[in-house]
Amino acid sequence: MEGPVDKLKLRSLIRQRRASIPEAEQYASSVRIRETLLDQPWVQMAGLVACYWSAGSEPATHGLVFALWKHGATVMLPVLRDDLDLDWAVYDGPDSLTPGRFGIMEPTDVRRGADAIRTAALVIVPALAVDRSTGVRLGRGGGSYDRALARVGPNVPTVALLHEGELLDGVPAEPHDRPVRYAALPGGLVRLGTDQPAE
Template structure:
């Protein structure tokens, strides 16, 4: 029910709202020490009413950061490819799901994410404990489990609207807190991560 409510609010945003939020969130995210020192960042291309990520992807790449983007696999797991600029993306429709923008170049494999210094996670909300509510497909739960199995400890950052930092989201035993959330009004950090 919480997912539906959050998506309904997002769906009322105008394209101008989404674009302005994306620019502001990109500026704030680029000030994070984690991103200032990162050599590899696993990110995603925002779709629909998600806070826009394109400006951030291009700014990271301009800094010389290697940016990895996901490719959705048939079982909802994620493979990874390198972002080489806007022309390196292909619009891919996965069955009845929304179309995603994915890297058109070669596949690096699902384990490529373990090389990331920072992983930017999509989400619908994060609570006061740093627990993230995703869309419910489990793709990023698999990514986080893969990171843990590999002993990788990247910084986990979520990009959200201000109203999506909430008191509490449902969490299960396998859920892990994120380190930070970037919203238009600022950065929220979670020491328990």
């Protein structure tokens, strides 16, 4: 029982920290994350990208999604299903979105199914924190992204977007938790398990 309790405490702490970040700082951080990712050749070459539409105090992805789309990538965004698994639909510009469950914007395009993420060449996911040594991410608690990440091939880059201070030494893990390979922060991109900047 200790793991889930620790997760609850950590989620609460990080949400409080995020809520205290000034809006201008959040914007500047999101721009740096976007520029760092767009500089990576493996991001530039990804023809099909699974990403997400950020909400609240998450590192903003709106500019990143738009830039990937403008550069010619097909960008899929999640559509939350009743069972809390993720379906996927294609982003086709800002006008292609509509409020979904919990008010999070979702594409109006035809749903591709939960397995559509298997075909992505790059997967970008939200996280409240990530363990620098294992890549285990702390999500919101619904398990949606752990289920989605379980469908992603072992050679596909998976990236969690974080504010500074959210790459931690030790994130409580449970058997269903799925790691990511990279963390993108305002200060740069880190290849997890190595604690070194990504090449």
